[in-house]
Amino acid sequence: MTYTNEIKIVLADDHKLLRDGLRNIIEQKSNMKIIGEASNGREAVKICSKLLPDVVLIDIAMPNLNGVEATSQILKINPKTKVIALSMHSTKQFIQRMFHSGAFGYLLKDGDSEEVICAISTVIRNKKYLSKDINQEYLNLLKNKDTLGKSKLSSREKEVLQLIAEGNSSKEIGEILCLSSKTIDVHKNNIMKKIDLHTIPELTKFAIKQGLTSL
Known part of the structure; x- marks a missing residue:
């Protein structure tokens, strides 16, 4: 199937230089247009x-x-949107979590410009795309469960955990999520019980290991 309409694209990355580079690559194609940019996951969902x-x-x-949770929220708003992950990581854990969140493509950041266009052209035809430098058999990971799912954390708890790991206080997290600091403390306690970790450094290490933050 050939997609004949103009493809409307949003770029979400916290590095402006990378967004500028992607814009220059994509807008050389007459049927592709950048309609918005975001520098963090929450802004991406809003846009x-x-x-x-x-x-x-x-x-x-x-x-x-993070991109995993943002993808889930974006697709709840509009399931027809095709999400392509951008990453420096080619490990099974990251690939698995992105595809389980609903992503249709996975691109390594050190790929070339032609691959960016190829990925967009592929997912818009409702076909999954995996970066050419990654073992294509990794797509079989879609049959497995999300590795973070073993921790039994809810989507809200994953959000709170990331914000804790990034150094935010309960009050600051509450302001970001429009919740009271007491509610955030309840989430924090639940997180600690579920994953059996009880200090901020331990929670931070766990969040990094699970790919919730890149600190």
């Missing part, structure tokens, strides 16, 4: 809810809300 893009290129490791 996508307003603009309803066809494709989103999103960095996995972004501040405030």
Whole structure:
């Protein structure tokens, strides 16, 4: 199937230089247009809810809300959006979590410009795309469970855990999520019980290991 309409794209990455580079690559194609940019996951969700893009290129490791959780929220708003993950990581864990969140493509950041266009052209035809430098058999990971799912953390708890790891206080997290600091403390206690970790350094290490933050 050939997609004949103009492809509306949102770029989400906390590095402006990378967004500028992607924009220069993509806008050379007459049927592709960048309609919005975001520098963190929460901003990406907000922009996508307003603009309803066809494709989103999103960095996995972004501040405030990582690409995995942002992807889940974007697709709840508009399930037709095709999300392509951008990452420096080619490990099974990251690939698995992104595809389980609903992503349709996975691109390594050290890929070439032609691959970016190829990935967009592929997912818009409702086909999954995995970076050519990654073992294509990794797509079989879609049959397995999300590795972080073993911790039994809810989406809200994952958000709170990331913000804790990034050094935010309960009050600051509450302001970001529009919740009271007491509610955040309840989430924090639940997180500690579920994963059996009881200090901020331990929680931070866990969040980094699970790919919730790149600190």
